Amino acid sequence: MSPFLFWIFAGLMLVFGAGVVLNRNPVASALSLVVSFLGLAALFMSLDAYFIGIIQVLVYAGAVMVLFLFIIMLLDLRAEKLRKINWLASAGGIAVAVALSVQILYVIGNFRFSQQPFPPLARSTVDDVHHVGSLLFENYNLPFQIIGVLVLVATIGVVVLSKRELR
């Protein structure tokens, strides 16, 4: 991964991530979140995690954001433009966020591995889906089943919450 492409995708991700916060129209926020997630998927691929990048595009940029847009359309969120900004609260929020970012930058600056480049990978004949899959189904069987139960609970919760008159 060349530094040029890294900075392009990182910049894209951060600019559109800021767009999520700054846009007043929820639809515009959701669409900039999609672009931000695509930039993030590109960064995953630059870290040789191709499978995670694809999953990011499939699950987040594909399914989750469609659901967000559906909800925004469903709830018809346009009233927000009329509200005035509470400047004191905004200033407080920005101050806390700046303090957090300064703290993060300080910690990373003092982290002893942060200046080391990534070690090279061996030229492997099997792809990373293979590695993730064998690890998932050999070492992580129990968490996998627990994810199944979690998704089951989520399904039941969604049905109960959104069906007004249950049979």
Added chain:
Amino acid sequence: MITLGDYLIVSGLLFTIGFAGVMLRRNIIIIFMCLELMLNAANLSLVAFSRFRVDAGLPNYNAQVFVFFIITVAAAEVAVGLAIIVALFRARQTTHVEDIASLKF
């Protein structure tokens, strides 16, 4: 040359953007989107560390399995969270967090 620190800084900035969104915005759906941004920032640093800890020429795939689990749990969380938001909207006709103050004292 891109180092581990660069990825961590980008991840930290993304986390800060999400955090600022949670602090600044009052629309509950935007707050939810910003939560997703923060989760993804954590994923980015996990994958960066996975690539950094090379063992026998392979990245540490444990972290990638972990990220995979996080993505699935986050998607399930989005489905339930949005269902709760819709139920809230039906009850109160608003998605503005300052209008929902019944528990405040």
Added chain:
Amino acid sequence: MIREYLPVLLQIIVAVGFAAAVLIVSVIVGKSGRRTRVKDTAYECGMVPQGEAQPRFGVKFYLVAMLFILFDLEIVFMYPWAVVYKETIGHSTLILWSMLSFISILMVGYVYALKKGALDWKK
């Protein structure tokens, strides 16, 4: 290294250029600049439009969308499973049973949604 991405850049330029060209040409050829208030009103005795241009979606749509996401997660777990299945099944059948158990857990949710009528389109 960066040279390998030249086709991608080319494709981006073509895509953006095509979209921009279509927009510009439709403005020039369609003469969409000439609009007056009279032209935009409903014709003679037609109804004056009421309400919003964008109707709200029904609740059914988003219930189906949410269930779609939850079953999408199931499919996502099947990709790595399908990749490693062939070589792992030789020395242990655990991989088969774990996926079967996962699917049967999710099937409970599916049956529940069916029984509750979450997937009924009418009504």
